[in-house]
Amino acid sequence: MTVDHAAEAIRLRVDQPWRERAACQGRGQVMDPPMDQVRAARDLGIEAHLWRDAKEICWTCPVYAECRTWVMGLRGADDLTGVCGGLTEEERRRERRRRGHPRKETS
Ligand code: SF4
Structure with missing residues (x-):
């Protein structure tokens, strides 16, 4: 599994009921471009x-709110590369710091 595919697998976690409506399905290269790019x-x-x-894909995504809530509460979210929930890695880190829980743990 490549890094891109791993990120996609995390993004579209099988236990997330909303994943089937995600606008980014099959768009891993756009959501999480290769590091050299x-x-x-x-x-x-x-x-x-x-x-x-x-981000434009996220902004039209029917499960944007669910995804954003999920990724902001995701353990190890700082390691998730690419755009998720409409935010880049750095934006997610910044938002987490702003909220005062740098690495919130979830089940
Ligand atoms: S908000 Fe973005 S990353 Fe999340 S499921 Fe929708 S398209 Fe994918």
Whole structure:
């Protein structure tokens, strides 16, 4: 399993009943682009453009709220790469710090 597929598997956890309606199904390359692509975009100063495509998928997703709640309470969410719940890794970390629970544990 590649890193992308692992991230996709985490994003679409089988025990999440809403996953079947996720707009990102089959869009792993957009939601979680390969690291060399991220680095190249970062070097060019266009990383935000890379994430915008993924965020646009989230913004039209019928299970956005469920996903956002899930990912913000996910153990190990800081290790989840790519965009999830409409947020990049850094945005999720920032939001978690803002809420005052840097690594909330869930079952
Ligand atoms: S909000 Fe984004 S990451 Fe979450 S299920 Fe929908 S499309 Fe996928």
